[in-house]
Amino acid sequence: xxxxxxxxxxxxxxxxxxxxxxxxxxxxxxxxxxxxxxxxxxxxxxxxxxxxxxxxxxxxxxxxxxxxxxxxxxxxxxxxxxxxxxxxxxxxxxxxxxxxxxxxxxxxxxxxxxxxxxxxxxxxxxxxxxxxxxxxxxxxxxxxxxxxxxxxxxxxxxxxxxxxxxxxxxxxxxxxxxxxxxxxxxxxxxxxxxxxxxxxxx
Ligand code: VGL
Ligand code: ZN
Numbered sequence: 001x002x003x004x005x006x007x008x009x010x011x012x013x014x015x016x017x018x019x020x021x022x023x024x025x026x027x028x029x030x031x032x033x034x035x036x037x038x039x040x041x042x043x044x045x046x047x048x049x050x051x052x053x054x055x056x057x058x059x060x061x062x063x064x065x066x067x068x069x070x071x072x073x074x075x076x077x078x079x080x081x082x083x084x085x086x087x088x089x090x091x092x093x094x095x096x097x098x099x100x101x102x103x104x105x106x107x108x109x110x111x112x113x114x115x116x117x118x119x120x121x122x123x124x125x126x127x128x129x130x131x132x133x134x135x136x137x138x139x140x141x142x143x144x145x146x147x148x149x150x151x152x153x154x155x156x157x158x159x160x161x162x163x164x165x166x167x168x169x170x171x172x173x174x175x176x177x178x179x180x181x182x183x184x185x186x187x188x189x190x191x192x193x194x195x196x197x198x199x200x201x202x
Pocket of ligand 1: 011082119150155156
């Protein structure tokens with residue numbers, strides 16, 4: 001039975017995060033069947049879409065002498081430098097073709113400002129620029145969120161932490177998430193979410 005206040009949040013299930021993509025997450029495509037199966041159980045389904053200009057500051061290609069997965073400092077703190085990915089309008093930025101994107105009632109694009117990355121579905125990485133998702137969920141009375149998608153230790157983690165901070169009830173559907181896992185970032189992410197009160201659905 002659908003719970004009227006429950007939304008499914010599907011984070012960045014895009015070609016570039018799936019096997020063969022520019023920033024492929026191991027098993028990234030495996031999240032698609034469980035996500036499609038969950039959609040009918042929710043009153044609303046929201047997709048996020050990483051959506052960068054081709055000269056985005058999070059791309060290692062924009063920094064001389066830097067390689068993908070190096071770190072750099074930007075105005076809002078530390079930033080991982082990524083391979084070029086999810087460029088606006090590219091095939092890599094499209095949702096996985098088997099994802100039931102038709103069922104989505106809202107698509108939130110993020111990371112479209114050149115100088116600022118955006119992992120979270122709620123705020124960009126300066127932690128103050130809103131995406132608008134909070135207002136959408138509140139005005140629709142959607143207070144219980146279940147997070148799914150890619151990557152567990154980056155965009156899903158940041159979304160979950162912001163959602164807790166904003167006062168939503170937050171669940172993570174573990175079988176519908178996959179992580180990048182840079183230097184133990186996946187287990188660190190799980191610990192952070194558990195400590196913050198995110199309910200992990202195994
Ligand atoms: C993501 C790194 C860069 C993600 C997006 O979706 O987790 N990670 N851009
Ligand atoms: Zn990105």
